Amino acid sequence: MTPGTARQTPGTARRWTTSWVPLVAIVALALGWGRELPGFALALIGLCLIGAVLAAVHHAEVIAHRVGEPFGSLVLAVAVTVIEVGLIVTLMAEGGDKASTYARDTVFAAVMITCNGIVGISLLVGTLRNRVAVFNAEGSGGALATVCTLATMTLVLPTFTTSHPGLEFTGGQLAFAAVSSLCLYALFVGVQTVRHRDYFLPVRTGAGECGPDDHAPPPGGRETLSSVVLLVVALIAVVGNAKLVSPAIEGAVDSAGLPKAVVGVAIALLVLLPETLAAARAARRNRLQTSLNLAYGSAIASIGLTIPSIALASIWLSGPLVLGEDAVHMVLLALTAVVSALTVVPGRATLLQGGVHLALFAAFVFLSFSP
Template identity: 30%
Template sequence: MTAALRTIITPTAILRLVLGWGVFIALQFMGSLLAPPVPMLLLVTALVVIIAVILICAFGVVTEAEHLASRLGDPYGSLVLTISICLIEVILIAAVLLGPGDHATIARDSVMAVSMIILGAVIGLCLLISGLRHGALTHNRTGVSNYLVMIVVFAALAFAVPALIGTPDGAYETWQEIPIIVITVGAYVFFLYRQMGPQAHEFTEVALAGTAPAGASSTTGTTRSSPAEAADRAESESESEPQGIVEILSTHRTEIVARLALLVATVLPIVLLSHDMATLLDDGLSRLGAPVALSGVVIAMIVFLPETLTSIRAAWNGEIQRVSNLCHGAQVSTVGLTIPTVLVIGMLTDQQIVLAESPINLALLAITLLVSTIAFAGRRVTAVHGVALLIVFAVFGLALFA
């Protein structure tokens, strides 16, 4: 092993892999013991162990994601973590659909839970943290606008349109599924091409509005720019700095490949354990009389824990554009990958895929998107915007028990 690889594949990284995969394999051998109804002591013990291991692995994922982001720069660094987690989640949803039983609403429930968690809870918490620590922060408005328009369109195609033009159950007719698949995949691929190519500069961090250049003295006679002028200048300056991604990949290929492989290898047990945990959660929540939908929300939180931790750390450091790249990017990827995949599986297996959401969930998602659009349409985001998003997510939580 070369010196470079030794700095990446450390004893701590190996320990995380052993713990994550070891616990997952152990759970497979304990299948009969963990079949419902599980004795309460064993149920609580298993949940504590799973959550502890997931947390340990999550911190490893955050470490690798930050190294990659530092090496690649945004938006490429954020895309690595976002697409890795979303692809794994899509694969697992597909595996459930291809398994025995009726899972007509699995994609709708999973994507809806993820949407409210990302757009409401995670972004709301990040805006609150960054606002309290750094004050109002400037983001790259063009980049965030690109995310939000794609999220609005994808959310409408996924949750609202099927109720209006589909079957009474809220599924697309077979002849409607093909154009929806083509439209969604085409739009997602085009978005990724623009984000990684001609419009990459629109997803980079900009300076804080009103920040003076480094080394500038407050006693000089230089005319100070207004916050609005400073924000515009910061955005225009970010456009003039090329990313040089090809050169970075060529120069640091070994490090990037090794860190990417380690990231995926550490993410996989998190997602696998979270889905193994579903049965235990359903068993425990049913005894407590809690709604079954609460289990899906908890699992979605666990699956996106690495991305949540990375986003919170970025917010703590005042990197508000990176928060958008991680969270809004995850939302675009989740819907853009999941909906076409489940529709294709439904067509091939002759399963009905119910996508239309309930009126209350549609209303809360619409309010979340409206608040997000208003908040990020301004030059700067604040802690108040974060509180507003957290309130909507709290109402979503209350609606689960209605």
């Protein structure tokens, strides 16, 4: 075997693996859908779920390398969120009144996971390698402001409105929140991809910020199209297989006497694994701006697309739609907004900021289990 052949073999094996793993995962999803699964079948589906997550990250990076930033991170964020919306609507349609808080719990968990979990891991990975992580304060600050506005309008205001008893919007208020969320999301995408695209590009510091893909030629159109198809298949497999294992999670939660919101947290963690891994890999290459694009972009998409979709679906869904958060979660949201602003405004972050965000994320997870 020649040296050149030896170098090509791992890449070929990797392409082959990431091509068939999503297909195997989708077959497992088709075979397991709507059935009572034994323990060994759930274990196999769990393995397929992990493989689909890794494949999704690979194909998202191929697409990102082809289209460039910030379009690459936008592709993964929107793809995951669109499928997540479908999962929420499906579970709410099946659950009735018992699923009245599912949308709220999932969206809030997505905000905490992205703004504290993904951001904290990215800062940790980036600063351990380069001591100081550098990013664009203009773009990240605008994205953070959008996240805070969307979260407050949709998850905090329902707690304080007086037109409807409980933690719900009236029909008119829900319509206003849905249209406002969709408009803000569209405005953010326009600013990120067209008007101020340079605010969302990785900052080049000249020291170790280029990964191996920076010098590789972009993939061809055929490979990119294949990655788009396989990314969609992988993401469907991730969300679908997460739904298959959710009954086991629900059973474990009920057996342990834990709050029902834990199920939403667990599913959100599984669904957001592709963004988490992609953000960590970008941070390792000293591309923290890409990591922040993924984190804040996913949070914006999660609210900006989920709330309008749920508002539309509520026309035919039975049962109430509870969106208002309790005092504990509102405190966590407020603290996240303050800490995130202090992290983003300087445009530079150290290991300390990463640790603070991870501490907030740990507090969210712990209080979900022990409210």
